[in-house]
Amino acid sequence: MKAAVFRKAIEDEEEEEEEEVCNVFDGEVDSQTQTTSYHDTKTNLKGFFTSLLSMEEHGQEARKRSRTKSEEENGDINRKKSRAVASESSHVTGSEPVNQQRRLWVKDRSRAWWEERSRSDYPEEDFRRAFRMSKSTFELICDELNSAVAKEDTALRNAIPVRQRVAPLRLVSKKFGLGISTCHKLVLEVCKAIKEVLMPKYLQWPDDESLRNIRETYESISGIPNVVGSMYTTHIPIIAPKISVASYFNKRHTERNQKTSYSITIQAVVNPRGVFTDLCIGWPGSMPDDKVLEKSLLYQRANNGGLLKGLWVAGGAGHPLLDWVLVPYTQQNLTWTQHAFNEKMSEVQRVAKEAFGRLKGRWACLQKRTEVKLQDLPTVLGACCVLHNICEIREEKMEAELMVEVVDDEVLPENALRSVDAMKARDNISHNLLHHGLAGTSFL
Structure with a gap:
């Protein structure tokens, strides 16, 4: 059962406002584009006629000299002048020699960094x-993304290989010999492919057998029975949006860091291995x-569909006590x-916090304000979570110095106790924890 929840970055009425603003902005861009296009056309025509006049002047000069010199010298001069005129016209008009393989607007960047790390003998640790x-x-x-992101070569340029398309999710564009705009486009294409191809496979709510193993593991960690997930909500910093800016203002982060902060949230349920089994982003x-x-969709399915009947998701102080949420x-x-x-x-909550610490440590872009558009952020953040799951499932080790300490202030809900049955069960x-020797004594 697919458990990821992807929503637009703002609520419905805010989306309508955003769409309206975007339409106005797009209209202004179109007007400016038309004006710019008109001026560019005039400039291009001016350059074109200038080129023709320049070529004509060179031709007249060549003919004048040819009349004063011998036939042999005249032939040499004509050949030299022809090459000079062709070269000059190429620079002026933006055309290129026939035998040149690359277009002038394709900037030749160094790919040495990427090519070195693509070698089969490149050290594993590096x-x-x-x-x-x-x-x-x-x-x-x-391999799994190949069919979704692979492109074919064109007459203008060779397609960027799949491995090089996937890699910019981690590294800076200049190391790959790619332009910034190209890198932004590739990242979004790959993130969309991850959402469509990899998310259904690597981000799922556990089946019955998996739930039984998760319950046993969490009970061995904490002594608390029937826990099937550790839930935590973290914040990802963003640049102040153009609309609904107040709703994205993070007061607690601003007060703690003494710096104005804006953010969007990621709520996740995590299994004992640090794998996300449910997401709500944006x-x-x-x-x-x-x-x-x-x-979240998890809330709707648990309350209305009985997804977690008789089971617990362990939440934090900021979550309410429900029939299926233990806090x-x-x-x-x-x-x-x-x-x-x-x-x-x-101890159960630490599992989720450390999973987010590894997520932010692996993908450092989550630690600082991103330039990704607000409407694209859920897709990009979801892709990062899926890649995190793949690494966790394959037990990829992570250096301790890369771990990020996750700090998110939890605000107590106004109505924290919403289930009498859950209150009795928690008591x-x-x-049992204290009187059966399952609890520690650090609180003493």
Whole structure:
């Protein structure tokens, strides 16, 4: 069952506003384009006629000299002048010699960096350091995406190979001998292909057998039974959008970092291996965790479809206590049993936080404000999560220094306790943890 949720970056009424603004902007661009095109046409015609006059002047000068010199010298001069005129006209008009293979507007950039790392004998550790994954994992991704992103050569230029199309997701464009605009286009093409081709395969809600293994693993970690996922909501910094800017303003990050911050959210459910099993991407950064949860497809399926009947998703202090969402105690003056429960819940929550730490460590673009358009961000962020899952499933090791400490302030929901049955169940779990020797004593 496919579990990823991809939504547009703003709500429906905001989308209508964005579409209206975009239409106005596009109209202005069209007007400017027409004006620019008109001036460019005049400039091009002027250059064209100038070229013809220049060629005519050279021809007259050549003929004048030919009358004063011998026939042999005249032939030599004509040949030299013909080459000079052809060369000059090529520079003036933008045309090129027939035997030249590349167009003038195709800039020749160095591909030495990429070609060196593409060699079969390139060291595995160096490749892993550059791409955040092994050669075998990289080749697997390229093979599965080949049919979706491969392009054919044209008369103007050779197509960029699949391996080189996939790689810019990690590396800077200048290292590949590609232009910035080309790199942006390739990244978005590859991200869309990942969403369509790889996401259904590598980002799924677990089947019954997998759920049983997940429950056993989480219970061995925490002593809490029937937990099938650790849920966490993180923020990805963005440049201030042109519309609905207040909804993306992240007050908590701004106060902590003393720098104005805007963000969008990623809510994920994570299994014990650090693999994302459910995603909700794109809600504005001002939205608290409980509201993001309510907007997610997971919430609808769990409340209306019985997806998690008798099971728990372990949430944080910012989530409400529901029949299927288990959260720590948040009131003051906790009892020993409540402290014991919170300690074990933090161990489950750590699984999700560390998974996001590896996600942001692998793809450093998630740590800083991105220039990707707001409407394209869910696709790009979803692709990063899918690639993260592939690395986690294949047990790709990650250097400790690359790990990112994830800090996201959790705001307590206004209505934190929404299920009487869940309150009783949480109290029973807390009692069992303490009185059956399953809880630690660090809270003492």
